[in-house]
Amino acid sequence: MSISWVHVLAFFGFAVNALSVASVVLRLKTLQKPRSERRAVTTVILPITGASPGLEALIGTLNDQTLPPRRLLISVESREDPACRRAEAMVPLARFPVQVVVAGEATHQAQKCRNQQAALALVDEKDAAIVLMDNDIVPQSWWLSALVSPLVDGHSDLVTGHRWQQVARHRLGAHLVTAIDRALTLMPRPGSASTSVVWGGSVGISRSAATSMDLAGSLDRTLSDDLSLAEYATAAGLRTLTRGALLIPSPTALDLASAWRFAVRQYRIGHIYRPWLWRLAVLSIGLRLAIWGVVLYHLLVLGTFAWAAAGLAMLAILKQYLVGEVARRIDMPDPLPVRLVQWLLGLAQPLVDMFHFAVLIAAGSTRRVTWGHVVYEIAGPYSIEVKERLPFSAT
Known part of the structure; x- marks a missing residue:
């Protein structure tokens, strides 16, 4: 033949x-759940917007952490944001202190980044570690300890994980996003600066490292907390650890149209940065x-x-x-x-x-990104302008 x-x-x-x-x-072959569980005073920062229907379940997962947080700072855009009332209603459900932070409107950065900055301003000398998280994850009970333990051990300055999509409802969009995103999550990544990614949905950093890399400054004039964090951490010479076992469940029930919008936004940010x-x-x-x-x-x-x-x-x-x-x-x-x-x-x-x-x-095909209720115009990686604010999501 x-x-x-x-x-x-x-x-x-x-x-x-x-x-x-x-x-x-x-x-x-290399996957195993984290074994080391160190104690450290840790503040968790959670930026949210809109109805945030999963917030009660998220508070429940934080209540069950083997390493209880010192406090949770929930940061919202404004008091008019439905997330503000939702967050305030969650305070009695938590077994740890919860503080709602009003960040104000972003003008030249992602609203998420502005929310994170406002919460970071409250970090003090009592905090040994800072953890940034997203509100669409359902972390395991050992999640917080797995982020913090390598910092306490002196093994790393910054620890991150990966989102693990889980189909919560049988919709084509949810299955497509799950299949594609899991494949990307499991791809091997070289340790070079150009390929490094810090997932802002689950990242722990020591307070001293946050100061040396200017964590708050890394969130200024950017649309992507993930990629900007990676660039600043690399420039500061921080030891970054992506824990293979830190695959954090993220339930998805997207229909096909919603999956398309989600995936295009994610790749559009990647195309920019x-x-x-x-x-x-x-x-x-x-x-x-x-x-x-x-x-x-x-x-x-x-x-x-x-x-x-x-x-x-x-x-x-x-x-x-x-x-x-x-x-x-x-x-x-x-x-x-x-x-x-x-x-x-x-x-x-x-x-x-x-x-x-x-x-x-x-x-x-474009440099206009709609994220949540905000429309951004991007002239460059660090040239961001808020063009329009849509009504807050009611669901």
């Missing part, structure tokens, strides 16, 4: 998918989609290369199985119906890649 360019393309597709599977296997990584994503997903297209054309039209289509599908299903094993390893397994749908998406990998590729292209 002569080797054609189609054979070469198919084998290249095998190699790409096999490397993707290998990255998950590598994570599984890490353009070469956005280009790499366009190239890799576009290439994989092209490989699938060629293989499926030969299978469905010419009746050949069935072995290639079957091999690619089996690798995709194997990866989905291993991703489920990652979740099970750290005690947050998916229900069987969710796993079955994720396996089906493995079989339908070309459709997932089409959605992913379309999102990437849309993300590179």
Whole structure:
């Protein structure tokens, strides 16, 4: 049998998918729940806006932490923000002090960053550690300790984890976001400054490190707390640890339209702050989609290369199985119906890649970003302007 360019393309597709599977296997081999639990006086900062329906459940998870926080600072934009009343109603439910901070309106930065800055102004000498978190996560009982322990041990100056999407409702958007985001989470990352990412939804930093990197200043004139934190930490020479086991559950019930908006916003921010990584994503997903297209054309039209289509599908299903094993390893397994749908998406990998590729292209088409109820115009990574404020979300 002569080797054609189609054979070469198919084998290249095998190699790409096999490397993707290998990255998950590598994570599984090294994955274990944190064992060290150190004590430290820790202030937790939570910026919120809108109705914040999951806030009560979030307070419950903080009540159950093995390391109780010194206090929780919930930061909102204004007293007119529904989040303000919601936060004040949560104060009696907490087993630790809760303070609601009114930040004021942002003008040249993300409102989230402005909220975080206002809360950071209240950090004092009693705090050994500071933790930033998002309100759409449901952290495990050992979450706070896992962020703080490496700081106390002197192993790291800044500790972060990863969001772990969990399907909370069987909607196509939720399943697509889960499949795509989990794959990105499990990708190996070199330790270079250009690829480093600090997830602002779950990050711990010692108070001394926060001072040396100017944590509050890193949140000024930026739309992305994640990527700006990474840049400032790298510039200050901080020892940053991304804990492999810190996969923080983030329930999602997005429909297809909401999933599209969420994914485009996330990639648009990436396009602004890490353009070469956005280009790499366009190239890799576009290439994989092209490989699938060629293989499926030969299978469905010419009746050949069935072995290639079957091999690619089996690798995709194997990866989905291993991703489920990652979740099970750290005690947050998916229900069987969710796993079955994720396996089906493995079989339908070309459709997932089409959605992913379309999102990437849309993300590179404009520098206007709508986040929450605020519309931003971005001229550059540190040239942000608030253009419009929409009504606060009622749900």
